Amino acid sequence: MxxxxxxxxxxxxxxxxxxxxxxxxxxxxxxxxxxxxxxxxxxxxxxxxxxxxxxxxxxxxxxxxxxxxxxxxxxxxxxxxxxxxxxxxxxxxxxxxxxxxxxxxxxxxxxxxxxxxxxxxxxxxxxxxxxxxxxxxxxxxxxxxxxxxxxxxxxxxxxxxxxxxxxxxxxxxxxxxxxxxxxxxxxxxxxxxxxxxxxxxxxxxxxxxxxxxxxxxxxxxxxxxxxxFIERLQSPLQLKERFFDFSSYSISKLKAKANAECNTQKISSLQAVSALLWRCITRARRAPPDTETTCKLAISNRHRLNPPLPDDYFGNPVQLVRGTATVAELMDHGLGWAALRLHEAVRNHDDTTVRKWVCSWSKSPSIMKMSGVFDPNSVSIGSSPRFDMYGCEFGLGKAVATRSGCANKADGKITMFPGKDGGGSMGVEVCLLPEYMMAMEYDEEFISALNGEIKVEA
CATH class of the missing domain: 3.30.559.10 (Chloramphenicol acetyltransferase-like domain)
Structure with a gap:
């Protein structure tokens, strides 16, 4: 329309x-x-x-x-x-x-x-x-x-x-x-x-x-x-955005597959979904096998600091962590391998790592350029399905949907939301160039995961 x-x-x-x-x-x-x-x-x-x-x-x-x-x-x-x-x-x-x-x-x-x-x-x-x-x-x-x-x-x-x-x-x-x-x-x-x-x-x-x-x-x-230091980026006019709903069943299957492939139970639902998107978007882009690709996750430092910040701390104590691989590595290994890379990136982002960054930055302060965040071979994931968005009712009952605006959008930007049906379901908003979006929507791994048809090896 x-x-x-x-x-x-x-x-x-x-x-x-x-x-x-x-x-x-x-x-x-x-x-x-x-x-x-x-x-x-x-x-x-x-x-x-x-x-x-x-x-x-x-x-x-x-x-x-x-x-x-x-x-x-x-x-x-x-x-x-x-x-x-x-x-x-x-x-x-x-x-x-x-x-x-x-x-x-x-x-x-x-x-x-x-x-x-x-x-x-x-x-x-x-x-x-x-x-x-x-x-x-x-x-x-x-x-x-x-x-x-x-x-x-x-x-x-x-x-x-x-x-x-x-x-x-x-x-x-x-x-x-x-x-x-x-x-x-x-x-x-x-x-x-x-x-x-x-x-x-x-x-x-x-x-x-x-x-x-x-x-x-x-x-x-x-x-x-x-x-x-000011830099103003404009989203590509041809950028396509789609909203996908992952049921709690499809996510549980995806998480089980990622953990089974690595013989572990450490990989979270969010890490499994992020790994899936990283793989499918990279496949859709058809970059040369030796190209380096990165999946960036925005995570809060609240509970990574020691002592941790209180739950009600108001501010923006957020940083990006990265999982990195070549296109060949990401495609030749399975979902679990990619998810484990992201799990390790999150696990390694501890109090020591955070304070080391603060010390280094404070000696030579600089403002991040967003053009460096949204590079052509990266996937950048923000927001969280853990936020209680649907608990905000404003006298109208439970919301029927969540959406985001045009801010901070680029090829490879993914925004996570809690699923409207609860129970661990997720809403995923994906921004890609048109040819990449079309390829991902026909990607067999993506379609199978979205429909809960992924096979988990015993």
Missing amino acids: AHPIVTRVSECFIKPSHHLSPAYSNQPIHLTPFELVFLTANYSQKGLLFAKPPPNQYFSIAEYLDCLRRALSATLTHFYPLAGRLATRKEANPPSCVIYLDPENSPGVKFVHATVNVTVSDVLTSSDVPLAHSFFDLNNAINHDGHTLPLLSVQVTELVDGIFIGGSINHVVADGTSFWRFMAAWSEMFRSNIGKNGDSIPSSRVYTRTAIEGCDHIINLPYTHHDQ
Whole structure:
């Protein structure tokens, strides 16, 4: 179907409902090496698709939006930095700059109301994911733009028979764990306000920023102007995106096959699925056998540090780990071999490895260029099927689907979601050039895995 036009009806800015103590609101929040390195990445864009209440049940979009705004304002009292902006302080000796989060001097979080003449079924049955791209604000913004753009923008798009709530959040300020914790708190606050139970939420939902040992000092970046490190990438116009649903049964078979091939039980479901995609995409690309190919996984350092960060740590303590092989190695060995490479890359990313990277980076700080992340022979996997996305209901019951925006998309980018049916199922969003997508959709290994027809050798 032709992409419909999304009409913006209104937009406003939302600030915390209660004034904060100067001890909090006036204090700059200094960023860690894990966060600063992502300054040129795009905002993260994730959202939920809901069905509207049935026609025989009263529903007012005006009242619903008002409740969302009030709940958002109350939630921001507990997550006040999201209503702030980034700021830069220039230093003369040596010439450098300090980029930090300023909780004040901002109009707040942006809230957009939009409409579009499509149905929930249109979104669910469309073979092209980009139908959902216009359900998000701040397309193509990079994290450094948080100096002048809101750190969080929410777009509520009214469909003919549904509601899409999409969040675009500065990826320096929050990773997926933090974003979905905020969304859960907002959803919980929405239900609380509806029930007239005040504006409190459990302490597990409140913003927490714990100092990370070795990362608790102010970092001077060796730049005198942002043009020295800013890079803006545009996704290829011909990029194809597809959303695939892996049932819990198909994933259990895939995991069993990977572990059986390696005579182990160490390989996780996520590692097995990642290895499958790495193999199938590499096969579709038909690169020469001696070409090096890499599978990159975004993983959280929360529980890899010693001592570990608390579960409610709010920030972006994420890094990439890599499994590497030649095309010949990846094709000549089985699924288990590839999955074990990824398992070992994750296992080896421990406290020692993380702190060694922090020490090295701190001696010579630099900003990562996304063109180096999305190289032609790599697969890059982000987000997680472990996030409780479907637990965020906003008074509309369980979402019928999750989707992402156009941010950080390139050939070989994969985004993981929990499956809509639960029980260990997964949703997988794949971005590839058209010829590669066509080849993968006809790949026998991929089709067999998707349908749960993979044979597990005893």
